[in-house]
Amino acid sequence: MLFNSINFAIFLPIVFILYWYFAKSLKIQNALLLISSYFFYACWDWRFMFLLLFSTFLDYFTGLKMQNSQNQKEKRNWFWLSIVVNLGFLGFFKYYNFFAESFAESVSYFGWKISPVLLKVILPVGISFYTFHGLSYVIDIYKNKIKAESNFVDYAVFVSFFPLLVAGPIERATHLLPQIKKRRNFDYAQAADGLRQILWGLLKKIVIADNCAEIANQIFGNSSDMNGSSLFLGAIFFTFQIYGDFSGYSDIALGTARLFGIELLRNFAFPYFSRDIAEFWRRWHISLSSWFKDYLYIPLGGSKGGNWMRIRNVFIIFIVSGFWHGANWTFIVWGILNALFILPSVVMKTNRNNLEIVAKDRILPTFKELMQMMITFILIVFAWIFFRAENIGHAISYIKGIFSPSLITYPNFDKIDDMLTAIILIVVFLLVEWLGRENQYAIEGIKNFNSKSIRWLCYIMILFVIYFYGNFGESIEFIYFQF
Structure with missing residues (x-):
């Protein structure tokens, strides 16, 4: 269901009217948002609803398990279960063919001919976005920044709220969940x-x-x-x-x-x-840029340390960002180019001018x-x-x-x-x-x-x-x- 389609022009007023005129409590409001979001997503391909539901249940469940863990080792095990499974699904659907073809092409230079088994599957719409919603949630719980959400409906709305479900912005539990848990009154x-x-x-x-x-x-x-x-x-x-x-x-x-x-x-x-390019990346796809900064760049050391560490971290961030956009070498080169463009300002510490x-x-x-x-x-x-x-x-x-x-x-x-x-x-x-x-x-x-x-x-x-x-x-x- 495209935002610029007749279907959405019908869908949105119906949900709006039901939400403000018939949903008289917070519980009903959130239930309506969840049902509407799942309907919105099912309009793309109902089969991928199961993947969205599985991802949602996984992070909800592992979040509670981390919250109730008796020791750090148990908490870490549940954390890595969520990380590995989430990234595993993302890698399977989005990157399997890319890695298989790239491997076959690389070994061909040594005279070995391999015919890789490729997957004929459609990339689930929005998988990169709702996967990153879940990842930020479990990472924040693991780092004790937030408490695990006990209400499944509230958490599911956070992951699948239909305006952001298929193409962002990539939300944080610290920002969106408190709004979901708070009763909303109509504000003209x-x-x-x-x-x-x-x-x-x-x-x-x-x-x-x-x-x-x-x-x-x-x-x-x-x-x-x-x-x-x-x-x-x-x-x-x-x-x-x-x-x-x-x-x-x-x-x-x-x-x-x-x-x-x-x-x-x-x-x-x-x-x-x-x-400058640094300013561009503070203004373009802000939610993704800040996600990578908080969950990858800063844990790697950020701008601390010497120039070589800063250079390494910049290239890691932009190569990962390019790879996030798609399984094609063109995206990786695009990321490397942006790293090269921004590097002088990072090294000379003028990137926040x-x-x-x-x-x-x-x-x-x-x-x-x-x-x-x-x-x-x-x-x-x-x-x-x-x-x-x-x-x-x-x-x-x-x-x-x-x-x-x-x-x-x-x-x-x-x-x-x-x-x-x-x-x-x-x-x-x-x-x-x-x-x-x-x-x-x-x-x-x-x-x-x-x-x-x-x-x-x-x-x-x-x-x-x-x-x-x-x-x-x-x-x-x-x-x-x-x-």
Whole structure:
């Protein structure tokens, strides 16, 4: 059930009405959220419901066992049972074929021919996200940061709350569980803010991401026939496709959660206005970046110790992050590139120089800030080529095509009118994002207009843009569903 589908447009109001008008107690509210979440997930493929339920029962059960352990050894055994089984399922479904094919390819260099047995299974949607929900829960219990949750329904809602179930943000028990266990009362301002953020998320997905996808897919799919300028623009369009797609999903998820009185973790904070790669990674997929920081980077030693330890930890984090995104060497190279980009600032300890949003309390950036943003953006675009490419060879040939004499020629893309329309939409979109960059999301400031007429005029204009420029053809799934 896609967020931008008719089915979800029917599903959400029904759950909303039942939740606020018929669920009169906290117990009924949470039971309704759980039933709705399982129905939402079953709409993708009901067979994978059993995997979600098993993962939920496993972490709930091992959490209680750790809580009631008589000694540290027993606690550690239950902890590792949860870790190994969770990562085992994730590895089996997501990485088995990758490792099997990579092993066969590596031994072929020594003259050995192996035909690996490959699995013909569909990757369960959202498995990386709900697995990380459970992992953070059991790790926090093991480290005595939280107590195990005794109410199964409450814990199950934490794992499978439908706005975040299939593509995040990756929540923490310390943040979400207290909200689930607390009675929610309807808050008009919170619900209105949720609808506003949903509206902006839909524009990002339907207008920006899906229009950019049409062009980026054609250029990447026919890259050998494209000249350098078309390939360059294709990389730019994918850069905005993945941002509009994933941050649009996150906006809809956060807005939907607000309709039910729940605040999820912020996942994006205007990353393309970053002045260096370190700032970009504080603003892009924030919940995953912070997850890796808290549960991998800091336990490895973080930025403590000498330069070699910091360099090692940076590469581990970004290689694991790349591998988390998918079983393909392109993701690993993408991770390595980001590690290389961020390394100078980590070694020179300048990676926390830009903590505030750029040009705070100012309309325009300084020339230095503008140059920093442009350089950072170019590095991001370059790395995204590997993220989007089918394989390493495709990425290298694509980059070679860009850095050819045809880079300064007119694009040979057939649908040049569609390209020009998409460029105009991106420019207007960036302008709105820039003006709203100090808010939680770009159009949050609309609520501050005193005139109700002006507020509604803004909403009507956004709906107008969605209606006339949105891509309402064949539904394009959110990119991060595959992760």
